[in-house]
Amino acid sequence: MARFWAKFGDDKVFTSIICGVLIKEGKEQEEAMVEAMENLQFLEEELRGKKFFGGERIGFVDLALGWLANLISILEDVAGLKLVGEDKFPLLSAWMKDFADSPLIKDNWQPRDKMITKFQALRDAKLAAAASK
Incomplete structure (x- = not known):
């Protein structure tokens, strides 16, 4: 079952959020947002x-999906959207906080400002390329 969730995270969640919500605008972004949700x-x-995901302790699925706990808030800032709010996804919000607050995890995150710069540059480049077509 852990492999399923790892693949789901990579193939469905990552794709819908990065390839859809982050680098699209307008109607395409709205459609990607529905899929991401x-x-x-x-x-x-x-x-x-x-x-x-592993129960009371971090397990394989948590590690495979752990990028969500860091990237979601960064992508929300870059795209100017709210993806995971406590009202819509209370369990996922709590998981993101608990996972990110784990000492092993939080001590190894990339600096937030560098991640925002990286994903803002990616978004700007993709949107500029799409606009020039």
Whole structure:
């Protein structure tokens, strides 16, 4: 089951958020947002009754999906959208906070300002390329 969630995170969640929400605008971004929300809802449901995907402790699925805990807020800032709010995804929000607050994890995140700069540059380049077509 862990492989399924790791693949789901890479193939569905990552693709819908990065390739859709981050680097699109207008109607295309709105459509990508719907897909991203559907994918995030699957993760929300998987967390029912658990602190982490692995139960009460961080496990393989948490590590495979851990990028969400860092990147979601960065991408929200860059794209100017709210993807994971406590009202819509309370379990996923709590998981993101708990995962990010784990000493092993938080001590190894890339600096937030560098990540914002990187993803802002990616977004700007992709939007400029799309506009020139």
